[in-house]
Amino acid sequence: MNQNWIQRSENTLKRLRRLIETPDQDRLDLVRVMRFAFGALGQSLAGWMQWINSPEIMSTFTRDELEEMAKTIAGMVEQFIEYDIKITEEGMRKGLAKQRAAREGIRFVI
Numbered sequence: 369m370n371q372n373w374i375q376r377s378e379n380t381l382k383r384l385r386r387l388i389e390t391p392d393q394d395r396l397d398l399v400r401v402m403r404f405a406f407g408a409l410g411q412s413l414a415g416w417m418q419w420i421n422s423p424e425i426m427s428t429f430t431r432d433e434l435e436e437m438a439k440t441i442a443g444m445v446e447q448f449i450e451y452d453i454k455i456t457e458e459g460m461r462k463g464l465a466k467q468r469a470a471r472e473g474i475r476f477v478i
Contacts, residue, residue, distance in 0.1 A: 373415060380408045416441075 387401045419425045426434070 377412070380411070384408060 384401075384405060387404055390397065393401070429437070
């Protein structure tokens with residue numbers, strides 16, 4: 369099981385790298401890259417959750433190993449959430465700008 373997981377994960381990384389390195393990507397290609405990346409992340413997170421929820425597996429790691437994992441994961445999550453906030457704020461501004469433009473374009477006559 370674990371060897372298959374590693375092999376699938378390595379294949380996923382190769383595919384992700386090929387996707388992102390594809391020259392002359394249009395907007396749809398870039399969205400496709402993000403969809404694939406989030407799918408891969410979801411699979412990885414599901415695997416992590418299986419491990420984290422298994423005392424039998426987690427007890428095999430030393431305190432130092434667990435500390436290193438916790439710090440690394442927390443750091444990655446912190447960066448992701450900070451980026452999520454930034455993009456969400458940008459998306460909200462773009463959405464509000466569209467709403468204002470739509471309202472200004474519609475004039476009611478009584």
